[in-house]
Structure formats: C-alpha cells, structure tokens
Amino acid sequence: MSLDDLYRRVIMDHYQQPRNRGKMEDGAVTVDLNNPTCGDRISVQMRIKDDTIEEAKFLGEGCSISLASASMMTEAVKGLSVDQALHLVDLFSRMMQGEEVDTDEFPLEDIEALQGVANFPARIKCATLAWKALEKGAGESGERLDSP
Amino acid sequence: MNRYAKDFPILGQQVNGNPLVYLDSSATSQKPFQVIEAVETYYKQYNSNVHRGVHTLGSRATDAYEGAREKVRRLINAESTQEIVYTRGTTTALNIVASSYACPRLGEGDEILISPSEHHSNLIPWQQVAKKTGAALKYFTLEPDGTLDLEKAKQAINERTRLVAIAQVSNVLGTIFPVKELAKAVHDRGGVIVVDGAQSVPHMKVDVRELDCDFLAFSGHKMAGPTGIGVLYGKKELLEAMEPVEFGGEMIDHVDLYESTWKELPWKFEGGTPLIAGAVGLGAAVDYLEQVGMDTVAEHDRKLAAYAVKRMEEVEGLNIYGPREDRMGIVTFNIEGVHPHDVATVLDAEGIAVRAGHHCCQPLMRWMEVAATARASFYLYNDEADIDRLVQGLQKTKEYFGNVLR
Numbered sequence: 001m002s003l004d005d006l007y008r009r010v011i012m013d014h015y016q017q018p019r020n021r022g023k024m025e026d027g028a029v030t031v032d033l034n035n036p037t038c039g040d041r042i043s044v045q046m047r048i049k050d051d052t053i054e055e056a057k058f059l060g061e062g063c064s065i066s067l068a069s070a071s072m073m074t075e076a077v078k079g080l081s082v083d084q085a086l087h088l089v090d091l092f093s094r095m096m097q098g099e100e101v102d103t104d105e106f107p108l109e110d111i112e113a114l115q116g117v118a119n120f121p122a123r124i125k126c127a128t129l130a131w132k133a134l135e136k137g138a139g140e141s142g143e144r145l146d147s148p
Numbered sequence: 149m150n151r152y153a154k155d156f157p158i159l160g161q162q163v164n165g166n167p168l169v170y171l172d173s174s175a176t177s178q179k180p181f182q183v184i185e186a187v188e189t190y191y192k193q194y195n196s197n198v199h200r201g202v203h204t205l206g207s208r209a210t211d212a213y214e215g216a217r218e219k220v221r222r223l224i225n226a227e228s229t230q231e232i233v234y235t236r237g238t239t240t241a242l243n244i245v246a247s248s249y250a251c252p253r254l255g256e257g258d259e260i261l262i263s264p265s266e267h268h269s270n271l272i273p274w275q276q277v278a279k280k281t282g283a284a285l286k287y288f289t290l291e292p293d294g295t296l297d298l299e300k301a302k303q304a305i306n307e308r309t310r311l312v313a314i315a316q317v318s319n320v321l322g323t324i325f326p327v328k329e330l331a332k333a334v335h336d337r338g339g340v341i342v343v344d345g346a347q348s349v350p351h352m353k354v355d356v357r358e359l360d361c362d363f364l365a366f367s368g369h370k371m372a373g374p375t376g377i378g379v380l381y382g383k384k385e386l387l388e389a390m391e392p393v394e395f396g397g398e399m400i401d402h403v404d405l406y407e408s409t410w411k412e413l414p415w416k417f418e419g420g421t422p423l424i425a426g427a428v429g430l431g432a433a434v435d436y437l438e439q440v441g442m443d444t445v446a447e448h449d450r451k452l453a454a455y456a457v458k459r460m461e462e463v464e465g466l467n468i469y470g471p472r473e474d475r476m477g478i479v480t481f482n483i484e485g486v487h488p489h490d491v492a493t494v495l496d497a498e499g500i501a502v503r504a505g506h507h508c509c510q511p512l513m514r515w516m517e518v519a520a521t522a523r524a525s526f527y528l529y530n531d532e533a534d535i536d537r538l539v540q541g542l543q544k545t546k547e548y549f550g551n552v553l554r
Contacts, residue, residue, distance in 0.1 A: 003497050012552045039506035039520040061519040063487035
C-alpha cells in the first residue's frame with residue numbers, strides 16, 4: 001500500500017485540470033451532496049433527455065480524490081442511459097469495497113486508477129461522493145420517467 | 149519517547165511501517181495502562197450494579213463508582229459531589245443544560261451569547277433553545293487571530309443576556325478564552341455562564357470555584373479515560389432547581405401509579421444503569437493525571453505548542469491558524485495547494501496521526517474562510533521528537549505533492 005497507488009498520475013491530472021467543471025443553465029437535474037464528516041461539498045448537474053444523460057457537470061470543494069473522481073464520473077456518464085449510469089455507480093461502489101470488477105466496463109479508462117483508493121479506507125467516501133450524487137440524480141429522473 | 153509515553157501501551161506500535169506518532173489527542177486521548185487495568189479489574193473482579201442489592205460485589209461497585217465522583221470533585225474543586233453528574237460526555241452534559249436549565253427559563257427578549265468558534269456540541273443545543281423559546285442567539289466577535297477582546301466581549305453582554313456558553317479552550321484555534329472574566333461580566337448582568345471544558349479540563353488545572361462558572365461540561369475520553377463517560381458540573385442551587393431529563397430506574401425516590409419523586413442530587417440526573425466501568429476508568433484517569441500534576445500537564449502542553457508553532461512556521465507555504473502565543477497544544481494548519489485530507493493521508497503513511505476536516509466547527513471554518521483544515525494536537529505523552537517527525541512529514545507532503553502535481 002504505497003502513496004503512489006493512491007495518487008496516480010491520471011488522478012492528479014483530473015484534479016489539476018478537472019473536466020466538466022462548471023454550472024449548467026436551467027433544465028438540468030441538480031444534486032448537492034456533502035460529506036458531513038470532512039466538509040467536502042459537491043454539486044452535480046445532469047441534462048437528461050429521452051433517458052440519456054447528454055451532459056454532466058460538477059462544482060465542489062474537496063480533496064484531490066473527490067474532485068478527480070467527480071471529473072472522471074462526469075466524463076464517463078456522457079451519452080449513457082440512466083440504467084447504464086446506475087450500473088456504473090454499482091460497479092464503482094463494488095470496486096471501492098475492494099471487489100474484483102471488470103474495469104473494462106468503465107467507459108473511461110482513467111477510472112481504473114481510482115482502484116487504489118480501496119486500500120485507504122478513510123478516503124473511500126471522498127471517491128464515492130460524486131457517484132452518490134449521480135445515483136441520486138439518475139434515480140430521481142428515472143422515477144419521474146416512470147410515473148405518468 | 150518521554151517518560152509518560154511508556155504508560156500508554158498503544159503508543160509502542162508501528163503504523164504503516166513507522167513508529168506511531170499520535171497527534172490527535174483533541175479528538176480522543178490515549179489511555180494509560182492504569183486506566184485500562186482499572187476497567188479490566190472492575191469487569192473481572194467486582195462487576196455489579198450500583199446503589200442496589202446488599203451483596204458484596206454491589207457494594208464494591210458502588211464504592212468505586214461514587215469514589216470516582218469524589219476524585220472528579222477534587223480535580224475541579226467543586227464544593228460537593230452533588231454537583232458532579234455523570235453523563236455520556238460533553239455533548240450530553242451541554243444538552244442537559246440546554247433542555248433542563250435553559251428551555252424552561254428563557255423566552256422572547258432574552259439573549260444567548262456564544263462564540264463563533266464553538267464546537268457544534270456547544271452551538272446546536274443553543275440554536276435549538278433559541279428556536280424553542282424565542283430567545284435570540286447572539287455571537288461574540290472574534291479578533292483576526294481567533295482571540296476575544298475582553299472589553300468588546302464585556303460590551304456584548306447586556307441585561308438581556310441570560311446565558312453565555314463558551315469553550316475554555318478552542319478545539320481548533322487552541323485559544324484560551326477568559327472564562328473567569330466573562331463569568332464575572334455575565335453574573336453582573338444577572339445571567340449564567342456555561343463552560344465547555346472538553347479541551348481544558350484534560351490539559352490544565354480547572355477550578356470551578358475560582359472561575360465561578362455555573363456549569364462545566366467535559367469528557368472522560370479526552371483526559372486519558374474511557375469513552376462514553378463525561379461530567380456535568382453545575383452549581384448545586386441551579387441543578388436542584390432543574391428537572392431531570394431522563395426518567396426511569398435509578399433516579400427515583402418514590403413511585404406511585406400517577407406521580408413520582410426524584411432522588412436527590414446528583415442521582416436524579418442519572419436514570420438507568422450508569423456506565424460503571426466508565427466511571428471507574430475516569431477515576432483512574434484522574435488519579436493518573438493528578439499524580440503527574442495538572443500544572444505539569446499544562447506546562448508540557450504549552451511548551452509543545454510553542455515548539456510546534458515555531459517549527460511549523462519554518463515550513464514554507466504552511467499557514468497556522470489561531471494565536472501565536474498563549475495557546476494550548478492544538479495547532480491547526482493548511483499547506484497551500486494541498487487539501488488537508490491529502491496532507492493527513494501522506495502523514496498517515498509516515499505513521500503520523502493528525503485530524504483533517506472541519507473539526508465539528510463549520511461556522512468557525514467559514515469565519516476562517518477555509519473549507520477544511522488539518523490539526524495536530526498534543527498531550528503529555530508527546531514530545532519534541534514527535535513534532536520533529538511531524539515537520540519532516542510536512543516537508544515530505546510538500547515534496548510529494550510538488551512531484552505528483554508537476
């Protein structure tokens with residue numbers, strides 16, 4: 001368990017140059033989450049049309065792991081259906097619990113780099129924050145579609 | 149290792165391949181074997197319920213439970229053990245004062261005055277009192293270095309101020325607040341003062357009669373004792389006038405079908421079977437600290453704080469919050485460009501335990517204009533070598549992030 005397993009170069013790249021950082025105009029699903037134990041805050045926005053996540057953006061304050069994870073998540077979910085996105089949330093969450101998962105299933109190769117977080121139990125919540133926001137946002141939009 | 153560290157069995161271990169340097173005593177302190185053994189002996193030799201039963205073990209348990217109360221009384225120089233109520237910790241103690249003292253007595257037009265630096269446990273209960281009673285919650289203004297200007301603070305206390313609640317030592321800034329002077333000012337206006345002693349009682353001599361505080365709350369686990377036990381001190385006449393918060397066994401005098409009466413102080417506040425092992429452990433912790441001497445503990449704390457501030461200021465790009473001088477052994481800081489979680493993770497890899505986050509002080513973080521900070525806090529088992537290790541770790545953190553961020 002070395003620090004280099006946690007702070008992989010690709011993670012630091014997303015931390016320093018976050019993708020999809022920003023705010024969308026109206027018409028997007030917005031989920032604000034925070035991690036009350038550490039003070040990290042994130043706001044994830046998704047534009048969902050015809051069951052497809054067309055675009056995702058985030059704003060937030062947090063550590064390298066939480067912001068890099070948010071950057072990767074927003075990049076990965078673009079163009080996915082709500083179900084596909086929820087499947088990714090599950091895959092990611094299992095990877096964080098240290099389960100062997102097929103990382104090829106991630107539409108973005110970079111996400112594999114977060115695998116090392118599983119060895120740092122105190123940091124798992126940092127990595128999963130943005131994904132929890134995705135789960136909540138996608139789940140809520142799914143409910144809206146289901147109800148007549 | 150200093151001479152006290154040898155008493156703390158947990159400290160002799162390796163963490164991530166390095167000797168542990170424990171710098172998170174403000175969150176919870178480590179326990180000397182004297183305390184661990186006292187708890188073990190209780191469970192092995194005289195575990196029994198207190199204040200009931202005629203049998204020998206029950207008497208031994210009661211003696212130990214009440215004996216620890218006398219030790220606590222002596223530690224804070226209360227007049228009587230009737231003024232020492234065992235609680236689950238500081239949070240519970242402060243909530244008892246809020247719900248049983250403040251709620252029935254405060255109303256519209258009254259003011260509660262607290263500091264923006266308070267721990268959530270000495271802030272949210274007063275928000276709740278304000279909501280329930282219509283009293284206004286007001287805040288002292290902190291100086292830029294995280295101290296109070298006594299003259300300004302006195303002016304903030306007026307005839308509407310019914311209650312001032314303040315920590316004697318800030319768990320983030322290390323500031324020592326002038327509780328004695330504030331107590332006088334609030335008494336002159338007819339109010340009471342509630343002192344959060346969670347970070348002071350473990351680290352310095354606290355004399356409730358000298359401070360003339362009305363209530364004092366503190367936790368056992370931050371003073372070398374077990375978790376789950378704490379103390380509410382209250383002046384006898386105030387506690388006597390208060391209603392119990394929890395009702396049930398242990399706290400009653402006479403029970404009828406429709407009416408009941410309460411035991412006398414302090415037991416009317418101790419409903420249910422109490423944390424007997426916790427009280428026994430707390431008693432052993434008080435013995436331990438008194439053997440070292442609270443003045444020695446305080447002096448050690450201040451010396452380490454001064455040394456830490458001096459050494460940490462040598463680290464370029466490191467910001468220290470709170471006063472530079474006259475502070476207790478709590479040093480909160482940030483390294484420019486590195487999030488405190490990342491700082492704490494790199495230090496942990498070096499075997500150094502620090503806290504990162506908002507330290508249960510979200511309003512204070514906003515006042516400091518930071519989202520989170522890292523914090524190193526010291527106790528009697530730490531020494532200058534621990535701080536040297538911390539400084540090395542901080543240099544390493546900077547180097548590491550300098551490299552991975554390049």
